[in-house]
Amino acid sequence: MDGWLTQTRLRLKALFQRARLERDLEDELNFHLTKQEGKNRADGMEGAEARYAARRRLGNTAILKETNRDMWTFRWLDNFWQDIRFAARTLRKNPGFTIVAVLMLALGIGANTAIFSILHSVVFQPLPYPQPDRLVRIFSTRATPENYPVNGEDYFDWQSQSRTFSAMCLLTGPQRFNASGAGEPETVAVSRTQANFFSVIGVQPEYGPGFSVGQDRPGNNRVAVLSYGFSRRHFGVPDAAIGKTVNLNFEPYAVVGVMPPGFNYPESIDLWTPLEMTVDRLGHRGGYSYRVLARLKPGIAIPQAQADMTTIAKSLDEQYPITNKDLGARIVSLKELVTGDVRPQLFILFGAVTLVLLVACTNVANLLIARATGRQREIALRATLGAGRSRLVAQLLTESVLLSFAGAALGLAGAWCAVQFVQTAHTLPIPHQNPIRLDAMVLIFTTGLTVFVGILFGLAPAFGATRLNLSHELKSSAGSVAGASGWRLALRDALVVGEIAASLALLVGAGLLLRSFAQMRVADIGIRSQHILTASVVLPNTKYKTVPQRREFYNRLQDRLEHVPGVANAAISEQIPLEGSHTLGAKLEADLAKPEHAWLQVDANFVSRGYFQVFGIPFISGRDFTPQEIDRAAEAGRKNGEYWKSGATSTAPQPQLSTFAIINSAMARTLWPSQDPVGRVFMSGVQPVTVVGVVGNVKYGGIREPTQSEAYFPLAQGVDNIWYPGEISVRTSGATNSVFGGIRAAVSETDSELSLFNVRTIEDVVSTDMQDTTLQTVLLGSFATFGLILSSVGIYGLLAYLVTQRTHEIGIRVALGAQQSDILQIVVGRGLKLAFAGIGIGLVASFGLTRFLSRELFGVTTTDPLTFAGVSIVFILVALAACHIPARRAARVDPLIALRYE
Numbered sequence: 016m017d018g019w020l021t022q023t024r025l026r027l028k029a030l031f032q033r034a035r036l037e038r039d040l041e042d043e044l045n046f047h048l049t050k051q052e053g054k055n056r057a058d059g060m061e062g063a064e065a066r067y068a069a070r071r072r073l074g075n076t077a078i079l080k081e082t083n084r085d086m087w088t089f090r091w092l093d094n095f096w097q098d099i100r101f102a103a104r105t106l107r108k109n110p111g112f113t114i115v116a117v118l119m120l121a122l123g124i125g126a127n128t129a130i131f132s133i134l135h136s137v138v139f140q141p142l143p144y145p146q147p148d149r150l151v152r153i154f155s156t157r158a159t160p161e162n163y164p165v166n167g168e169d170y171f172d173w174q175s176q177s178r179t180f181s182a183m184c185l186l187t188g189p190q191r192f193n194a195s196g197a198g199e200p201e202t203v204a205v206s207r208t209q210a211n212f213f214s215v216i217g218v219q220p221e222y223g224p225g226f227s228v229g230q231d232r233p234g235n236n237r238v239a240v241l242s243y244g245f246s247r248r249h250f251g252v253p254d255a256a257i258g259k260t261v262n263l264n265f266e267p268y269a270v271v272g273v274m275p276p277g278f279n280y281p282e283s284i285d286l287w288t289p290l291e292m293t294v295d296r297l298g299h300r301g302g303y304s305y306r307v308l309a310r311l312k313p314g315i316a317i318p319q320a321q322a323d324m325t326t327i328a329k330s331l332d333e334q335y336p337i338t339n340k341d342l343g344a345r346i347v348s349l350k351e352l353v354t355g356d357v358r359p360q361l362f363i364l365f366g367a368v369t370l371v372l373l374v375a376c377t378n379v380a381n382l383l384i385a386r387a388t389g390r391q392r393e394i395a396l397r398a399t400l401g402a403g404r405s406r407l408v409a410q411l412l413t414e415s416v417l418l419s420f421a422g423a424a425l426g427l428a429g430a431w432c433a434v435q436f437v438q439t440a441h442t443l444p445i446p447h448q449n450p451i452r453l454d455a456m457v458l459i460f461t462t463g464l465t466v467f468v469g470i471l472f473g474l475a476p477a478f479g480a481t482r483l484n485l486s487h488e489l490k491s492s493a494g495s496v497a498g499a500s501g502w503r504l505a506l507r508d509a510l511v512v513g514e515i516a517a518s519l520a521l522l523v524g525a526g527l528l529l530r531s532f533a534q535m536r537v538a539d540i541g542i543r544s545q546h547i548l549t550a551s552v553v554l555p556n557t558k559y560k561t562v563p564q565r566r567e568f569y570n571r572l573q574d575r576l577e578h579v580p581g582v583a584n585a586a587i588s589e590q591i592p593l594e595g596s597h598t599l600g601a602k603l604e605a606d607l608a609k610p611e612h613a614w615l616q617v618d619a620n621f622v623s624r625g626y627f628q629v630f631g632i633p634f635i636s637g638r639d640f641t642p643q644e645i646d647r648a649a650e651a652g653r654k655n656g657e658y659w660k661s662g663a664t665s666t667a668p669q670p671q672l673s674t675f676a677i678i679n680s681a682m683a684r685t686l687w688p689s690q691d692p693v694g695r696v697f698m699s700g701v702q703p704v705t706v707v708g709v710v711g712n713v714k715y716g717g718i719r720e721p722t723q724s725e726a727y728f729p730l731a732q733g734v735d736n737i738w739y740p741g742e743i744s745v746r747t748s749g750a751t752n753s754v755f756g757g758i759r760a761a762v763s764e765t766d767s768e769l770s771l772f773n774v775r776t777i778e779d780v781v782s783t784d785m786q787d788t789t790l791q792t793v794l795l796g797s798f799a800t801f802g803l804i805l806s807s808v809g810i811y812g813l814l815a816y817l818v819t820q821r822t823h824e825i826g827i828r829v830a831l832g833a834q835q836s837d838i839l840q841i842v843v844g845r846g847l848k849l850a851f852a853g854i855g856i857g858l859v860a861s862f863g864l865t866r867f868l869s870r871e872l873f874g875v876t877t878t879d880p881l882t883f884a885g886v887s888i889v890f891i892l893v894a895l896a897a898c899h900i901p902a903r904r905a906a907r908v909d910p911l912i913a914l915r916y917e
Contacts, residue, residue: 102414106421112386113418116379120422120468121429122801123372127464128430130365132457133437136449138358142350143277143449145217146310150349151317153183153307153324157616158341163598165305166338167297169331173307173344176327179320183309184209185290185297188281191740191772193553195262202772203245203285205263210289213240215310216280220272222246223257226289227271233296236289239263240272245285263288264555265768279447281306300338300700303598308349321346338600338700341613353446360791363867367524367798370517374802376472377514378809381507383415383473385812415473416466423465427453430461444787508849511809515853516860518802519890523861525799526882527868527875528792534874535785541713541722542592543631546583546747547777548754549591551740552762552769562653565734569741572765573623576745579757584746586626587730589739592777593784596620596715601697601704601726603686604668615685617699617724618715621733627677627710629746635680637693637708640729644675644707649731655702656735669701674732677708682724699726717784719873743771751776791871803890806853807897814846814901835906842902843895850894854887 048069055065106113141147153173154162165173167185174183186208194203210231213219225240239261243253250256253273260267268288290297298304311320324344331339431453437443438451445451552572559565569587576585590596600614626632627639640648651674658672673696683692683706692706704726712722733739743762747754755774762769782789828838865877875882 099413099417101410102417105414106418112382116382116418117422117425119375119378120419121425123375124423124461124465124468125426125429126368127372128426128457128461129433130368131460132434132453133445133451134361134365135456136451137354137446138361140449142353147350149311151309151311151346152349152352153309154345154347155303156343156345158613159616162345164303165307166300166303167305168294168300170305170307172331173327177323179312179315179323180309181312182211182215183307184212184215186212186306186308188306189284191551191553192263193770204283205286205288206281206284207288207290209292215308218278221275222254223272225272231289231292233291233293236291237268238271238289239268240274240287241270242274242285243276246273264553266555266557277450300335317346317348353448357445359870360787364794367521367795370521371798371802372468374514374517374805376468377510378805380472381510381809381812384507412470412473416469419465419469423461427461443790507813511813511849512853512856514809515806515850515890516857518806519854519857519886520861520864521799521802522886523882524865524868525796526886527865527872527879528788528795530875530879530882531873532788532792535718535788538718538874540592540718541632541711544777544781546751547629548745548747548751549775549777550743550758550771551773552743552771553740562735566649566731568765569623569730569734572761575761575764576743576758579754579761581747581749581754581757582745583748584625584628586623586629586744588620588622588626588742588744589733590620590715591742591744592630592713592715593717593780599699601699604696604698607698615724617682617726619726619728621728621730623730629744632713633711635709635711636691639708640675645729645731648674648729652732652735667701668698668703670703672701673703673705674728675707676704677710677727678706679710679712679725681712681722682726683709685724788871803893807893810846810849810894810897811901814842814898818842818901818905838906839902842905843898846894846898850891854890858883
C-alpha cells in the first residue's frame, strides 16, 4: 500500500515536471549508451562498430522510454491528451463539417441550458424565504372548485380561532397608484399589507426598520417600504431613501425601509404600505377582495391546517348564514401557487428542446457516419499498426465529445443572452421569486448534458467505423465509398427516420398551439373589440374623501369624454373585460331558508351609463339603468355601508337597501331557467336586487375561462371602493389612438393633478391575456421549424450519399436502357419511404405526447385531425423537396463515367 501511494505521489508530481523528467531520461539513456560504447572501444572495436554494438546491447530506446514513462506517468491520461490534440487537429482540418456540427449542437445544448435554468429557478429551487415549505395561502371557496379572495371580517375570525398557524397576514394584490415626490412622477404597483407581512414571509428590509407594530392602525399607516429597484430609480442610493417622503395618490408616506434586491412578492411590487386593519376599512362580510398569507406552525402539515380551517368555516356558516352559507376555506402551498400555472408549460418546453437536441444529435451522427466513410483507410491503417478497437473507439469518441464541448461553449453564450432577457423582461408570464441565472447547478447540468450528448451521437459511428475488413480497406482507394457496408446505410436510415418522427411530434405540438392561438384571436368574448381605447385613473383619498365628491368627479369626467372629437361612446367602470372582477353571493329570496340551495357565486362590476354601448354588449331583454335608478342605487350603497357598520346581525332581507342590476344570460339561466328575469329580485346578502335588464355573456376572467354569472350595478353604488381605479373606456369613430390626447385633456380639465396610466386598446388587453400562449407558440414553433429543417437536411444528406455510393449501379441501369423517370423514382422512392416511416412513428408518438398540451389548448382537441393531416402533408412536401436535388443528380449520371467508377 505504501509503495502504491509513493508511486501515485511521484506520478502526480510528474504531471508538473514532465519536461525535466524527459531530460533526465534522455541523459540517463545517453549515459548508458556512452558507457557501453567506451567499454566496446576498450575491447578493441572501432568507433562506428562500437557505437552500433552499444545501441544493439541497450535495445530499442523508444520502448525503453515508453517503459520508463509508464512508471512515472498515468498512461490513460497521456492517451487522453494525445486524443484531444489529435481530435482538435482533425476538426481544424475539416472546418465545414466542424462549423455545421457545432452550430447544430449549440442550438440544442443552448436551448436546453436556457430552459433548464428557468426550470431550476422556478420549479426545482425552494422559494427564497426562510422555511418556505411552511408558507401557504388561504382562499375562500364556494361550491365551485375556484379559489376566491377573502373578506376582512372573516379574516379576523380566522386569525383569532385558528390553532395551526404561527402567524397570518392580510394583503392586497398589486394596485396602481400615482407616485411623486421622488424623482419623476410615475404609476407604481403598490401592495397594502398587514404590518406583520415581512415577519410572516420571513424577509426584512435591507435598509431601515420596516413596519412596526401598530402601523396598521388608523392614523399610523402613512409609511412605505420600497422595492430595491424603485429606491435606485428615485433616490440613487437605496439607504438615502430612509426618512424621505413619497407621495402616493397625493398623500405623503414616510419611507421606513428598502427591501433587498430580488424580493418580489406578491409580484412586481414597487412599494408596500400598511392596511388599516379595521372592519370599517376592510369591509364587512359579503365582499371579498383580499389575500391571506400564513405560516404553518412547526410540525403542522397542510392537511391538519385544512381540517382546522374547515372547522372554523363551518362555525362561521352557522353564525352568519346569509353571508357565509357554504363559504369554505382552502389552503394552498405558496410554492404550488406561485409555480402551478407555469410548471406544465416549462416542462412542455423542456421536452420540446430535448427533442430538438435529439434531432440535432441524429444529424451530427449522420455527418459523422458519412465522414467515417472517408476515413476507413486511415482507421484500417492504425488498426494494422497495432491500435486495438477500444483505443480507436476512444479516439473517435474523444472527437465527438470535443465537438460537443465546442457546441456547448457557443450554446452557453446563447443561453446566457436568453436568461438575461427572461430575467429583465418582467412582462413574461414567468415567476421571478428566485433570480433566473446560469448558476453552478445549471453549469453542472450543461456539462453532464454535453458529455452525454457527445457520447450519444458519437457512439454508434465510432463502433461502426471500427468494424473493418483490414485487407479490403487497405487495398481500396482512399476516397472510395464503394465498399461501404450495409449496416452503415441501415443506421443512417434509422437516424433519419428518428429525426423525422421527433420533428413531426414537435411540429404537431406547435401546430396545435398555433391553432389555439388562432382560435383565441377570433374567440367570442362577448364584445366588439375594434375601436376601443381604455385607460385608468386613480382618485386620491385626501382630495376625494366622500362618495358625493367621487361621484361628481366621474360624472363631470364622463360628460367631457363624450364630447371629445372622435369619441362615439364613453363609460367608466370598475373592471373591463378579461381583467377579472370581484365576487358576491346571489340567491333567490324564496331559497334563503333552504340550505340545499347554495349561494351562487357571481362576478360583480360597477358601470356608468354607456358601458354596454362602448363594448357592444347586446341587450337580450330589458334596458339600461335610468337616472332615477342610478340615484336610488347610490343611496342604497350608502345605506348598505351604514347598515353593516352598525353591527347589524339580522339575516332577513332589508327592503331599504334595495338596488338594481343588469345581469348576463348565464346568471339568468341559472336563477330563472326558461323565464324572463326582468323585474324579478335576487338577494345579495340581505340586499334585494331588482333585475332591469339581461345582456349577453362577457368573459372577464380570461379567454380560456368559462363564462361566469355576472351582475352589473350602477357605478354610483360602488364609487366608495377605493381599491379599484376608475377604468375609462371609449369607442372611437376613427383611428383608436387618435383620441388619446382628447382623453388626457378631458381628465386634466376635470382635475389637473391627475394623470392617466394603463392606456391600451382592447386588442392590447386580448394580446396580454394570450401572452403565455403566444410565447409557447413562438418557442415551440421555432423549435419545430428547426427540427423540420434538420430533417430535410438529413434526408438530403442520406440520398446524396446514396447516389454517390450507387453511381456505378445507376450507370449500368442507364446503359441498359433505364429512363430518367426510372432513376428519379428509385431515389425519390427511397426518400419517401423514410419520410413515411418517420411520419408514421411520429404520428403515433404525437398522439401520446400531445395530451400534455391539453391545458394549453383552446378551441381545439389534442387529436385535432386538421393539424395532424396538415403537418403530415408539410413533411411529405419537405421530403420531396429534399429528394429533388439528389434525384436530379442521379438522373444526369453519364453511364460512360459511371462505368469507369472505381
